[in-house]
Amino acid sequence: MKISSRTEYGLRAMVALAMMAGVDRPVPLRAVAESESIPEPFLDQIMAKLRRANLVTSVRGANGGYHLSRPADEISVGELVRVLEGSLAPVACVGEADSSESACDLFVGCHARNVWVRVTNAITRALDALTLADVMHDEVPLHT
Structure with a gap:
């Protein structure tokens, strides 16, 4: 992504x-x-x-x-990213429910799709768990 x-x-x-x-x-x-x-x-x-x-x-x-419009601790990074990017899915078959099936003929029974579902869920959880307040106060070193 x-x-x-x-x-x-x-x-x-x-x-x-x-x-x-x-x-x-x-x-x-x-x-x-x-x-x-x-x-x-x-x-x-x-x-x-x-x-x-x-x-x-x-x-x-x-x-x-x-x-x-709300305090920084009430705005998630996930919400912001979805507004500006759209879907967080890395591939079309995992995107919005109404367009996922039409994205690929192999939609039903595709084992590779399971990988992308897991990736999408992990990205969504990670970004939704972060708020603007978290980003403001994050002390992650810039160089490791």
């Missing part, structure tokens, strides 16, 4: 929002873009998608910007 730049930037932007303001006050888009080195037009597209998914709220005006 490869994560797109949209999701990488989206996670960084959400953590930046959480660290800069939480849910208390809006943060200007430009401040997030500058702090995270994200092109502002691309970040604007990402934030629009996050706003439609009710992960962020926007405030218009001179003191406007974005803030989290």
